[in-house]
Amino acid sequence: MPVESWLIFLLSFMIVGSIIALEMKDLLSAIISIGVVGLGVSVAFLLLQAPDLAIVQFLFEIFSIVIMVRAFIKKDYHKEEPSKVNKILAGVTVITLIAIFFLSVPLFKLLPPFGEPLMTTARYYLENGARETGSANIVSAVILDYRAYDTLGETTVLFTAILGTLTIIRIKKRVKPTEDEKP
Amino acid sequence: MKQQAGMTLIVKTVTRISVWLILLYGIYIILHGHLSPGGGFAGGVIIALAFLNVMLAFGRDFIKNWLNIEMLHDIDSSSAMMFLAVGILGMAFGGSFLANFISHGTLFNLVSSGTIQVLNIVIGLKVGMGLFIVVWALALFHLDRKEMK
Structure with a gap:
């Protein structure tokens, strides 16, 4: 089977x-x-020949699953109240989404075929990346040399996210009851 | 047999052997980031997963003695500064911010590609320590709440 059929199979599986x-x-x-679903994304990245992304997706999937199972397995969140849905609003939303989908189907004919044309910037990277940066892995060359500003921003975002998590979670430690408040 | 913190004896024995291999694999992925798929981010996640493995198998009290959590904090905070420092050194020696100012070496060698390898190591340290600290903070939140009850 060609790659596209495998991708369609994987996408429907994920949906x-x-x-x-x-x-x-x-x-x-x-x-x-x-x-x-996350492992499906990882396999889809492998089929699209992006092993770097597949590795990161696979590892993060394991990481998040471990944290989620660890966080939820002993809690009493298993029972879930049925949420009250405004039926008219829900119907209007669904009809609008379906209408937008069917109205946007003709737009797909305007798009170029899958994977074409190759971007000129990407072609420049492929031709000159190894010579200009000395890195055999073109992904590393792009994210750490050509687009290093982007990686700097990502590092800052990660740092800020971790700081925010620590600030929110550790807030209970600081409000310890003092001696005279205790009964 | 008395039930101790963490999981069973089988899990502990397997973890005792395998965690070093997982850490070694993470370091390998980071150091070969400019040669093969992977890089700083993936290797950092592998290192964080190795620490998480130890924490799940041996319990929270063990990891508090095994790892110096304050030092992980310091590494996590200083690696962001190290990224900036590499960028500013590039401004000093290479002409522009984050310029690749170290000599590139020969293609496919382990020590090659100049600052790319340095930045890979910095990002690996940052991601590994940062992700583990988040997990540790979640675990500590649990302990804190138990104390308050």
């Missing part, structure tokens, strides 16, 4: 997995369905 994750009443089953 089914997401729907199952949303509809599950049991939280643990929902987490496992989310993990299956």
Whole structure:
């Protein structure tokens, strides 16, 4: 089978997995369905010949699954109240989304075929990347040499996110009850 | 047998052997980031997963003695500064911010590609320590809440 059919198979598999994750009443089953969807993304990256992305996606999937299972497995979140849905609003939203989807189908004919034309910037990187940066892995050459500003921004975002997490989580430690407040 | 912190004896024995291999693989992925798929980010996540493995298998109290958490904090904070320092050194020696000012070496060698390898190591340290500290903070939140009850 060509790559496109495998991709369509994987995408439909992932959509089914997401729907199952949303509809599950049991939280643990929902987490496992989310993990299956993430592994599908990883395999799709492998099929599209992007092993760097596939490795990172696979590892992060394991990391997040471990944290989620660890966080939710002993909690009483398993029972979930049915949410009250405004039926008219929900119907209007669904009809609008379907209408937008069908109205945008003709637009796909305007797009160029999948993977064409090759971007000229990408071609420049492929031709000159190894010579100009001395790095055999072109992805490393792009993210750490040509687009190093972008990586600097990502590092700052990660640093800020970790600081924010620590600030929010550790806030309880600081408000210890003092001696005279204790009964 | 008395139930101790963490998981069973089998898990602990396997973890005792395998965690070094996982750490070694993470360092390999970071150091070969400019040659093969992977790089600083993926290797850092592998290192964080190795620490997480130890924490799940042996319990929270063990990892508090095994790792110096304050030092992880310091590495995490200083690696962001190191990235900036490499950029400013590039401004001093290479002409522009984040310029690749170290000699490139020969293609496919382990020590080659100048600042790319340095930045890979810096990002690996940052991601590994940062992700593990987040997990550690979540675990500590649990302990804090137990104390307050």
